[in-house]
Amino acid sequence: xSQIDETEAHPTVxxxxxxxxxxxxxxxxxxxxxKTALKDPSSVDLEKVSNIIxxxxxxxxxxxxxxxxxxxTIVQAEAKQSDGNVFRRNLLNRLQREFKDRExxxxxxxxxxxxxxxxxxxxxxxxxxNNMPMVALxxxxxxxxxxxAQPDALKNEEEVDCLxxxxxxxxxxxxxxxxxxxxxxxxxxxxxxxxxEGLTSMTRLLLLEILxxxxxxxxxxSTANKYYYSEISD
Amino acid sequence: xxxxxxxxxxxxTSSRREHTRSSGPSRWSHCRKRGVDxxxxxxxxxxxxxxxxxxxxxxxxxxxxxxxPVSRCAASSDWGSQVEDNEMRRDLHRDLQxxxxxxxxxxxxxxxxxxxxxxxxxxxxxxxxxxxxDEGVLLRRQKQISxxxxxxxxxxxxxxxxxxxxxxxxxxxxxxxFRKYSRRSWDQQIKxxxxxxxxxxxxTDNGTQEDNEEQLDLGDIMDIELDFPTLAEPGPxxxxxxxxxxxxxxxxxxxxxxxxxxxxxxxx
Numbered sequence: 374x375s376q377i378d379e380t381e382a383h384p385t386v387x388x389x390x391x392x393x394x395x396x397x398x399x400x401x402x403x404x405x406x407x408k409t410a411l412k413d414p415s416s417v418d419l420e421k422v423s424n425i426i427x428x429x430x431x432x433x434x435x436x437x438x439x440x441x442x443x444x445x446t447i448v449q450a451e452a453k454q455s456d457g458n459v460f461r462r463n464l465l466n467r468l469q470r471e472f473k474d475r476e477x478x479x480x481x482x483x484x485x486x487x488x489x490x491x492x493x494x495x496x497x498x499x500x501x502x503n504n505m506p507m508v509a510l511x512x513x514x515x516x517x518x519x520x521x522a523q524p525d526a527l528k529n530e531e532e533v534d535c536l537x538x539x540x541x542x543x544x545x546x547x548x549x550x551x552x553x554x555x556x557x558x559x560x561x562x563x564x565x566x567x568x569x570e571g572l573t574s575m576t577r578l579l580l581l582e583i584l585x586x587x588x589x590x591x592x593x594x595s596t597a598n599k600y601y602y603s604e605i606s607d
Numbered sequence: 608x609x610x611x612x613x614x615x616x617x618x619x620t621s622s623r624r625e626h627t628r629s630s631g632p633s634r635w636s637h638c639r640k641r642g643v644d645x646x647x648x649x650x651x652x653x654x655x656x657x658x659x660x661x662x663x664x665x666x667x668x669x670x671x672x673x674x675x676p677v678s679r680c681a682a683s684s685d686w687g688s689q690v691e692d693n694e695m696r697r698d699l700h701r702d703l704q705x706x707x708x709x710x711x712x713x714x715x716x717x718x719x720x721x722x723x724x725x726x727x728x729x730x731x732x733x734x735x736x737x738x739x740x741d742e743g744v745l746l747r748r749q750k751q752i753s754x755x756x757x758x759x760x761x762x763x764x765x766x767x768x769x770x771x772x773x774x775x776x777x778x779x780x781x782x783x784x785f786r787k788y789s790r791r792s793w794d795q796q797i798k799x800x801x802x803x804x805x806x807x808x809x810x811t812d813n814g815t816q817e818d819n820e821e822q823l824d825l826g827d828i829m830d831i832e833l834d835f836p837t838l839a840e841p842g843p844x845x846x847x848x849x850x851x852x853x854x855x856x857x858x859x860x861x862x863x864x865x866x867x868x869x870x871x872x873x874x875x
Contacts, residue, residue, distance in 0.1 A: 462687030469686045502694045503701075509689035 395439055398429070411443070414451040419460040422447065427467050430492040437488045441495030448500060461500065465509070468493055472513050475520070487535045490517045494539040498546070506546050514547060515554045522561040524569055533576045537583045545591040559587065699745050706785045707738070737787045748784040751797045755781070760807040767807070779803035
């Protein structure tokens, strides 16, 4: 049932890493709750914990990049402690509810929407089932990426930035899980880069880079890397 | 029950007994560690009796619906359940592959003979033919096994009796889900296994282990003993008795009657 090997994930390792997590933005009680969830998950209300993490991720983009690691640790701890998956179930189902309302969310707040995409991609990256990405998330993550590649979103640098960042991180895994949809996504990105008027040069730069990045097998050649990241011009 | 009686010392598990059993919770339920949702259960959660569960489909055999709104796109289920189903399927297929490898290894000499005679298909050995590969059946069986393992009794059993000391016919043995059995035979094996596991139930409030054993449904046991001959499937069982090891050990509860032969070879 559990994907966790008994021999790994020593509690001491988990305890040591607990302090690294960014919980400063929470009130003391919540910090305590989260720290307990990492060490002794079955002693806390894991549904509440999952909601706290999602709520914070939707507000705080820095946290949403961090949250996958935290969730991973809690999932592992719970599986090891009680072979349970209450936390994962609640987390995924909450993510699903937010996913259904994503258009409303985007209309309400681009920031929240970008945080959501960052978070779900982070979860996709960190939470695995038997070392494979969770199949249930493949299409939803693609749907988010496709949404970010629509013309109205490409006009918005915050969304473009989010799109290329996520593709840098999980693009390769996504393509392995479903290459057809990656092709479709890149049709949109090429069209956006080539045909869409009114894009800023920064947006074009980001798009060009991600096009090259995938074309190079999800990495940049050293010359491309120099081109995009070198501060010194010849 | 001639099974070994676990010692009566109180241990950590006995702290779970603080609720009195005045409300008479089913003896099958009070040892369950976790509920359907995976959270540690308390004694307030009532569980139906084993009799009821075998008759109809127990509610916990079905995937619980999420409390959230019903998905528009995914007709199947919520993400949490999808991931769990997926995880279970993968585990099952991994186990099945492992089981097949074991069969091949045990079949070693035959394979060589076949290879030398130029015949192909070392896979169509009798063992392979009697493999249960239907995913639905395997998932259902895995669930039944999981319910049995999700008990305090099971934890106590595996803690107190190391694997190499377990003897066929004396100690409970997890039924082999990969072997072809009729539905009836399988359910009976599960039932027998569960009954045997109850010898390791933690002691209860109002008495010692003996009390506990006396509470054991006599009707249940009688039922099993009387039913026993009729559930025999002479084919596969006779053909394969004692040949294979399953991932959990050798044999199945059905083979209890043949234990002397098996024990002779197993016990040094």
